[in-house]
């Protein structure tokens with residue numbers, strides 16, 4: 001199993017904290033946004049005597065309400081298309097397990113969410129990366145570069161939209177290109193849409209894979225409450241597909257692990273009553289943070305950033321040879337007035353060797369003051385590191 005680039009520097013951060021250094025965590029997508037009260041209240045004073053398993057597909061009432069939520073938010077999903085999972089993480093495992101056999105290949109534009117490597121390894125599946133670049137803003141690579149990689153073993157293309165770690169949002173035209181490709185080669189298109197609500201520019205529209213009728217049988221959507229409702233600890237997500245065979249197969253995985261967590265489903269079901277004003281405020285806050293981080297980073301000599309359109313991450317190219325070493329040095333050997341920052345070296349978000357060595361991923365999940373401070377620390381640190 002590959003190690004997680006997001007968590008591997010944790011021991012160095014812990015040691016820095018023991019030495020009394022304050023560490024700003026830009027390395028991990030744990031939002032500081034409050035979980036909606038309706039969700040918390042639903043489980044606060046709950047009255048039951050047995051904490052039972054639920055149905056393997058999740059509570060019927062939750063699936064029903066979730067499908068209504070999708071419909072009212074313009075995503076074409078019905079109850080029978082949904083299996084509730086233990087986080088989007090388990091949905092990814094079910095999706096790979098249901099569509100690829102051992103030794104089959106999944107093509108993924110990189111840089112990609114690092115755990116796709118781990119889930120693929122665990123499923124005995126080979127990741128075939130296709131590189132997207134910071135110079136192109138991490139747009140979809142040319143379709144010809146996907147086509148070159150297709151072999152008899154290729155069964156699926158996996159995308160993250162909006163993208164972690166790039167923040168890129170695929171346009172309707174790019175999604176159509178992918179749709180044409182999966183039809184031509186009879187592949188599945190697995191779309192990880194856990195950041196669907198987090199889009200910051202009015203002229204950028206999200207194209208859900210569920211709203212593309214021509215690929216209804218090829219499309220699988222991955223979703224989660226973790227980021228949408230700031231409920232990462234609930235461990236609730238879902239796998240969604242209109243292909244009944246995919247859902248029947250995923251149900252075998254779901255039955256093998258018995259059920260998703262019952263208490264967290266109650267909270268997640270209640271979270272669907274969160275007023276839209278919650279999202280308006282959350283999006284406004286993230287947009288402010290994004291703008292601050294991107295403009296701050298761009299003012300540092302030698303730093304390149306592709307502006308993220310969605311999610312809450314960005315990749316920054318640094319004037320260093322080895323961002324892995326720099327990230328460790330920040331925690332082990334550097335502090336600016338008793339403070340430092342923790343970032344995720346981006347090489348772990350690529351599966352091609354020796355790519356992204358000078359890049360880091362930053363999560364803009366801290367408040368405005370902390371982001372300002374973190375940018376200042378990075379700027380001062382780079383001066384010292386490169387002197």
Ligand SMILES: Cc1ncc(COP(=O)(O)O)c(C=O)c1O
Nearest residue numbers: 087088089113164194224226237
């Ligand atoms: C792109 C993406 N997909 C899936 C997940 C998994 O989320 P969870 O298992 O908490 O639902 C994450 C978590 O950060 C993510 O960033």
